[in-house]
Amino acid sequence: MKKKIILEEEQMPRNWYNILADMPNKPLPPLHPGTKQPVGPEDLAPLFPMELIKQEVSTERFVEIPEEIRNVYKIWRPTPMFRAYQLEKALDTPAKIYYKYEGVSPSGSHKPNTAVAQAYYNKKEGVKRITTETGAGQWGTALAFACKQFEIECEVYMVKVSYNQKPYRKVIMKTYGAQVYASPSERTNAGRAILAKDPDNRGSLGIAISEAVEMAAADPHTKYALGSVLNHVLMHQTIIGEECRIQLEMAGDYPDIVIAPLGGGSNFAGISFPFLRDNLTQGKKTRCIAVEPASCPKLTKGKFMYDFGDTAGYTPLLPMYTLGHNFMPAAIHAGGLRYHGASVICSQLLKDGIIEAVAIQQLECFKAGLQFAETEGILPAPEATHAIAQVIREANRAKEEGVSKTILFNLCGHGYLDMQAYEDYFAGKLTDHTFTDEELYANLEEVKNLQPA
Numbered sequence: 363m364k365k366k367i368i369l370e371e372e373q374m375p376r377n378w379y380n381i382l383a384d385m386p387n388k389p390l391p392p393l394h395p396g397t398k399q400p401v402g403p404e405d406l407a408p409l410f411p412m413e414l415i416k417q418e419v420s421t422e423r424f425v426e427i428p429e430e431i432r433n434v435y436k437i438w439r440p441t442p443m444f445r446a447y448q449l450e451k452a453l454d455t456p457a458k459i460y461y462k463y464e465g466v467s468p469s470g471s472h473k474p475n476t477a478v479a480q481a482y483y484n485k486k487e488g489v490k491r492i493t494t495e496t497g498a499g500q501w502g503t504a505l506a507f508a509c510k511q512f513e514i515e516c517e518v519y520m521v522k523v524s525y526n527q528k529p530y531r532k533v534i535m536k537t538y539g540a541q542v543y544a545s546p547s548e549r550t551n552a553g554r555a556i557l558a559k560d561p562d563n564r565g566s567l568g569i570a571i572s573e574a575v576e577m578a579a580a581d582p583h584t585k586y587a588l589g590s591v592l593n594h595v596l597m598h599q600t601i602i603g604e605e606c607r608i609q610l611e612m613a614g615d616y617p618d619i620v621i622a623p624l625g626g627g628s629n630f631a632g633i634s635f636p637f638l639r640d641n642l643t644q645g646k647k648t649r650c651i652a653v654e655p656a657s658c659p660k661l662t663k664g665k666f667m668y669d670f671g672d673t674a675g676y677t678p679l680l681p682m683y684t685l686g687h688n689f690m691p692a693a694i695h696a697g698g699l700r701y702h703g704a705s706v707i708c709s710q711l712l713k714d715g716i717i718e719a720v721a722i723q724q725l726e727c728f729k730a731g732l733q734f735a736e737t738e739g740i741l742p743a744p745e746a747t748h749a750i751a752q753v754i755r756e757a758n759r760a761k762e763e764g765v766s767k768t769i770l771f772n773l774c775g776h777g778y779l780d781m782q783a784y785e786d787y788f789a790g791k792l793t794d795h796t797f798t799d800e801e802l803y804a805n806l807e808e809v810k811n812l813q814p815a
């Protein structure tokens with residue numbers, strides 16, 4: 363009865379998995395907002411190094427992980443997988459619950475898996491500085507760490523509500539040498555325009571993306587990095603699921619259900635795509651469930667449309683489930699899930715019925731997170747509690763139905779820097795939030811005008 367399943371460094375997978383190779387319907391192309399024509403590599407070149415642009419459109423099934431990246435990964439990878447015996451016992455469920463723990467990384471989440479890769483390819487192409495946005499601070503921390511590993515400057519636009527709620531995140535970023543600004547800021551046209559209209563604006567990921575993109579586009583030595591959503595980001599995260607495959611095989615098991623929270627889609631993709639490969643190519647039937655907050659329900663209530671990835675409209679138009687690029691999520695604490703859209707790949711998979719999505723209110727999530735901490739000991743990130751809530755629902759269902767299911771979920775980060783959220787929960791300050799349809803769809807009117815003819 364092993365509690366944790368550990369891999370040796372030599373067992374670390376050597377390839378990322380690219381699900382584009384196996385998707386029955388490839389995603390629609392991103393479009394230039396002016397011409398409504400597909401964007402080409404030259405449109406992306408001011409923002410990203412060429413190797414990442416190539417990965418973005420590649421349909422190769424496996425992409426080799428360069429040794430330089432693997433050497434940095436070794437600081438925390440392979441990550442452990444645990445069997446949640448204590449939680450199973452508390453739930454009195456016949457289900458077997460496994461979790462992959464990405465919180466052992468230097469920044470405490472899965473984000474360095476792509477940050478390290480992105481910093482490496484930028485360095486290789488001579489880039490001097492990378493700008494980015496961050497919500498809860500997880501991505502900014504990861505990129506700051508990765509940039510320091512490869513000696514690149516790092517400039518982070520942090521959503522203001524998180525900047526104020528999570529002061530220690532900025533201190534960690536500074537420790538890794540990054541510059542951190544609260545967004546909306548006075549440094550960019552996008553930030554100034556929003557502050558002129560609304561000086562108390564609390565910020566959103568969409569706004570912060572606009573600011574970071576604007577700064578990168580203005581300087582030939584500066585590029586931009588995104589911590590989620592893009593195809594290459596999802597691909598870098600698949601090392602999570604590739605490790606899980608080996609670890610579950612060591613445990614003599616295979617998942618019936620794979621669960622992860624979804625902000626933009628990267629950690630969900632990371633843990634689930636290597637198992638979806640078996641669904642798509644071998645007829646396996648693993649259910650892959652993405653969990654979003656009910657206060658930002660793009661997958662379950664949004665519409666599949668072309669929309670901007672950011673608020674100001676600097677990005678290409680992306681075909682995805684969206685609540686509209688002007689959607690303001692309720693100020694819940696799961697900052698990493700406050701995004702109006704979802705990755706193009708995850709959106710297409712959902713549209714095709716290949717993955718499932720569910721929205722859960724924050725009180726149920728925190729309750730689940732606490733039960734996890736009480737039983738398994740690790741304090742989960744607020745984002746990760748969304749996965750745990752769904753795991754508990756599935757484990758209870760297995761109990762009702764009297765069947766044993768194997769459930770794997772991604773404990774994508776720890777919550778030790780999210781204590782304000784837990785304190786607010788204990789103080790009874792957190793509430794559930796349900797948008798009316800009117801509130802939800804107001805922002806989509808404008809998006810309708812962006813659709814190609």
Ligand SMILES: *Cc1c(COP(=O)(O)O)cnc(C)c1O
Nearest residue numbers: 500590625626627628629745775
């Ligand atoms: C960023 C983040 C998320 C959401 O982003 P995805 O790209 O959907 O994975 C979820 N959990 C944690 C801990 C994060 O840092």
